[in-house]
Amino acid sequence: MKNQTLFFKNKPRIVSGMSIVGKKEGDGPLGKYFDHISDDPKFGEKTFEKGECKMFLKAITGAVDKAKLNNEDLDLLLAGDLLNQLISSSYVARTLSVPYLGLYSACSTMTEALTIGANFINDGHFKLVACATGSHFATAERQYRYPLEYGCQRPPYSQWTVTAAGCTLLSLKGEGPAITHATIGKVVDFGINDLNNMGAAMATAAADTIYSVFNDTNYDERDFDAIFTGDLGRLGAEILRDLCREKGLELGQKYSDCGEMMYKREQNCYCGGSGAGASASVLNSFILGKMQAGEYKKVLLLATGALMSPTSSYQGETIPSISHGIIL
C-alpha cells in the first residue's frame, strides 16, 4: 500500500480560526461555539451568492483580526467553495488582493487547503497562509438541486447544506495546535446515484482514508482523543462505523460527524448538515476551542466530499467521493 500521508516536521501551527454561520446553525447545539451568527441569510447583500461571498470574506478577515494581524500580512490564500467556478473564493481573493490558489474537493476542501497550506508553511516558503472554505444553503440548493421556491420534498436520509464559513490561519509561529500529518485521499465510488444520499457515498471515502492514516502513521483510534468526519450526516456516520467495524476498527464514542453535530433533531434537517462549511466551521470553533482548552490533545479530522455534478448525475454517473485527513 502506497504512502498517502505527508509528515510536517516543522509543525505548522494554527494561529487563529474563525467561524461564521447562519441563523439555523446558530440555533443548533454548537451555537455557543461559533464566533459569529448572522440572522440575515443574505448578509446584507442583494443576492444569496453575494451574501455567501461576504460571509466568506468575514471569516478570513475575522481570523486575521483575531490574530492581531492585517490582511496585508497574508502571504497566500488557499480557498474553495461549492459554487460553480468557485466564485465566492475568487471574488474574496480579488478583494483581499493576495496570492491565491483555488481548490476544489467539494466538502473536503477544508482539509485539502490545510494539507497544501501546512506543506507551504512547513517548507518556509510562506509565513502566513489562510485556508478557508464555506457553503450556503440557498446558493447550493438552487445550484445543485431545485429552485428554492419549488419547495421540494426531501427524503428522510437527506441532509441540509449548512450556511457557514471557516478560516484557519497557519504559521510556524505561536503555541497553537500543530498540523503534524495530512493524508491525501483517493476517489472512491460506492455506486450510489441518489443525490439525496451523499452521506452514504462519502462514508466509503472516509473509511478508505482512515485506513490510510492508520497504515501510514502507525497510529490507531486509541491514539486520538477525538475523530471527526466532515459531513456524512447521521446515516453516513452509521455506515462509516459499520465499514470500520468490518475491518475490526471500533470508532466508539470518540467519533463524531461535524454535519450530524450541526442541528438538533427538531430542526428538521433529517440526517444533519452537509457542505464545505460544516467541517470548516466546526474545526474553527468547537474543535479548535477544545484543543486550545487542552481537552483534546490529538485529533483526526477527515473532511468528506462528493464529487459529482448535476450534469454527471443526469448522464447516469454514480457519486465519486473523496476524503482528505489531517492530524492536529
Next chain:
Amino acid sequence: MKNQTLFFKNKPRIVSGMSIVGKKEGDGPLGKYFDHISDDPKFGEKTFEKGECKMFLKAITGAVDKAKLNNEDLDLLLAGDLLNQLISSSYVARTLSVPYLGLYSACSTMTEALTIGANFINDGHFKLVACATGSHFATAERQYRYPLEYGCQRPPYSQWTVTAAGCTLLSLKGEGPAITHATIGKVVDFGINDLNNMGAAMATAAADTIYSVFNDTNYDERDFDAIFTGDLGRLGAEILRDLCREKGLELGQKYSDCGEMMYKREQNCYCGGSGAGASASVLNSFILGKMQAGEYKKVLLLATGALMSPTSSYQGETIPSISHGIIL
C-alpha cells in the same frame, strides 16, 4: 512588494508530457507537435462530457506510458478542468485510484498544478506526480455560454475554447527540463464584464504576474528564450504587450500566446483559442519539444484564467482574473 515566488532548489523535473487535441486543433499550426489528434469530438463516448473525460484520462495514461511507467507508479494526481465541480478530473481520478487534489483557477489551472506538484516533489514527499488539465469546446460552450444548437454569433474579439488536454509528470529523477520557480498570482480585475472578451480581462493578470516574477527573481525578459501566456488570444496578447510597454518592458518576438498559436486565421476562431487545455497542450508538445531539443533553455510560462461564472456575470459582476507563472 511581497514575494509571491517559490524557488525549488532540488529541481523537480519533467519526466514526460502528453498532449491530446481535437480535429480543429490538429488542423492548426501546431498540429505536427501534438501527440494525438482525435477526429471524434466525443472520443468514442456517448456525450461530450464523457468524451472530455476520456481525453483527459488518455493524456495522463499517455504521459505515464511515454515515461515507461505504470499508472500504479503515480503518487499523486493534481488536476482541474473547466466543468462545474471538476467532473472530468474527478472521474479520471476515480478511474486511476490515486491520491488526488482537485484544483481550479480556470485556464490557469495547469501552472497552479505544476506549482503545487513541483513543491511536493521538491520536498521529497512524493516521487511521481501527474499534473493535468484540459478543456473541450462543446462542453464549455454549453456550460458557459449557449446551447450548441443555437448557433450563437460571435463578436470578432471572441475566442474559441480548445478541445485539448495535457499532462506533465514530475519527478526528481531524469534529465528533463526542471521547474526552478513558480509564482502564485493575485486576482486582478480590469472591470470587463463582456464574457466574449476574456483575453482583455486576463491580460492584466498576466502583466501583474510578469512583474512579480521579474521582481522576485531578478530575471528580466532578456533572461528567457521564450515567454508564453496561456490563452489571452490575439487581442489579449496585444493588450499585454501594451501594458508591459507602459512599464518599460518590451516583450518583442520572444513572447507568444498559446491560444493565439492554436489556430490559423482562416479557421474562423477570431482571436484564437482559450481554455485550460490551451497552455496544457502547448506546454506538453511545442514547448517541451523545443526544450528537449535544446532550442529553448529557459522559458517562462504564464497560464491565465478568468474566474467568473455565468451566475456572477448575471449578477452584474466583472471578470476577475489570475495568472500563475512557472520558470522552466
